[in-house]
Amino acid sequence: MDFTAELLEWHRAHRRRLPWKQTGDPYKIWLSEIILQQTRVEQGEPYYLRFTERFPTVQDLAAAPLDEVLRLWQGLGYYSRARHLHHTAQQIVAEHGGRFPRSHKILLKLKGIGPYTAAAIASFAFNEAVPAIDGNGYRILSRVFGMDEPVDTSNGKKLFAELAEELIPPAYPGDFNQALMDFGSLVCTPARPLCDECPLSSGCYAFAHKSVEKFPVKSKRTAVRARYFYYLFVRHKNSVFIRKRTEKDIWQGLYEFPLIETEERVPSGKLMAGEKWAALFGNVPLKVCRVSEEIKHQLTHQTLYATFYTIDVSKIPPALQTGYLNISPDLLDNYSLPRLVTIFLEK
Numbered sequence: 215m216d217f218t219a220e221l222l223e224w225h226r227a228h229r230r231r232l233p234w235k236q237t238g239d240p241y242k243i244w245l246s247e248i249i250l251q252q253t254r255v256e257q258g259e260p261y262y263l264r265f266t267e268r269f270p271t272v273q274d275l276a277a278a279p280l281d282e283v284l285r286l287w288q289g290l291g292y293y294s295r296a297r298h299l300h301h302t303a304q305q306i307v308a309e310h311g312g313r314f315p316r317s318h319k320i321l322l323k324l325k326g327i328g329p330y331t332a333a334a335i336a337s338f339a340f341n342e343a344v345p346a347i348d349g350n351g352y353r354i355l356s357r358v359f360g361m362d363e364p365v366d367t368s369n370g371k372k373l374f375a376e377l378a379e380e381l382i383p384p385a386y387p388g389d390f391n392q393a394l395m396d397f398g399s400l401v402c403t404p405a406r407p408l409c410d411e412c413p414l415s416s417g418c419y420a421f422a423h424k425s426v427e428k429f430p431v432k433s434k435r436t437a438v439r440a441r442y443f444y445y446l447f448v449r450h451k452n453s454v455f456i457r458k459r460t461e462k463d464i465w466q467g468l469y470e471f472p473l474i475e476t477e478e479r480v481p482s483g484k485l486m487a488g489e490k491w492a493a494l495f496g497n498v499p500l501k502v503c504r505v506s507e508e509i510k511h512q513l514t515h516q517t518l519y520a521t522f523y524t525i526d527v528s529k530i531p532p533a534l535q536t537g538y539l540n541i542s543p544d545l546l547d548n549y550s551l552p553r554l555v556t557i558f559l560e561k
């Protein structure tokens with residue numbers, strides 16, 4: 215079986231026609247790649263359309279305030295991607311005259327652009343023969359060639375890169391990379407791949423050895439950390455309190471309600487009798503109007519368990535007088551909020 219020829223032939227007949235595939239503009243290719251990291255195509259597409267409409271060029275994105283970029287990003291999660299996007303747009307304007315570097319090597323020096331994204335831009339926009347291997351690529355290559363080296367080790371990555379470099383056709387590097395992505399999304403999927411209709415099955419190691427589910431091999435599972443968030447939706451007259459997250463942590467730059475975070479689940483009585491609660495409210499009279507159900511929110515390496523307390527206060531607690539904005543709830547839409555907070559507001 216000629217892997218490359220079969221894959222390209224399949225791609226010619228079945229390629230997905232998505233808006234970012236109809237362009238050779240490196241800015242739009244980059245935008246789509248960043249949006250689609252950790253995001254399904256169906257979810258990412260409207261964001262891509264909104265971003266390209268609002269910021270048609272890298273100059274437009276660079277000139278926008280970060281808050282506006284974060285607001286447009288709202289709902290996609292992984293906000294560091296949006297911050298890097300904005301930073302890199304400014305870097306391209308300031309250091310490269312608004313033109314994307316044309317080589318994989320130089321693209322790699324830009325913030326938030328890793329080997330995969332750099333290879334995608336270099337091959338799609340500039341036809342550089344450099345393989346872009348994402349989860350789809352690792353899965354297909356490991357299954358077809360029976361590569362049992364773990365894909366999450368530096369040696370594994372090196373071996374896969376060497377194999378892909380042998381396979382990528384110098385005349386069609388962009389098509390080859392696109393084909394890997396599409397084939398991994400439509401045929402050689404993580405669960406229940408369509409082996410019976412797969413054009414590569416005659417030469418596929420995993421199919422022949424009935425071991426498809428064993429590939430790709432991974433060396434370890436990253437531990438998932440549990441965090442317990444108690445959000446305080448504090449109402450004073452017709453206003454609520456929010457603050458910007460500035461810590462080097464999840465959701466940097468986004469806004470949230472006053473928060474008590476704990477290492478373990480804490481019942482209401484204990485939370486309200488605790489030091490953190492006292493530090494926030496002091497002796498201010500308050501009424502807890504409602505305690506939400508716990509909302510579980512999954513991030514890549516963290517599981518958040520959040521409970522929202524709706525609290526009325528008759529005067530502003532001293533601790534909320536500095537560092538917090540006191541705004542009408544109607545204006546919350548004007549701020550970039552984490553998805554977890556918008557889930558609560560929607561309810």
Ligand code: SF4
Binds near residue numbers: 408414421
């Ligand atoms: S035969 Fe199955 S496992 Fe092998 S490449 Fe095709 S879809 Fe993937």
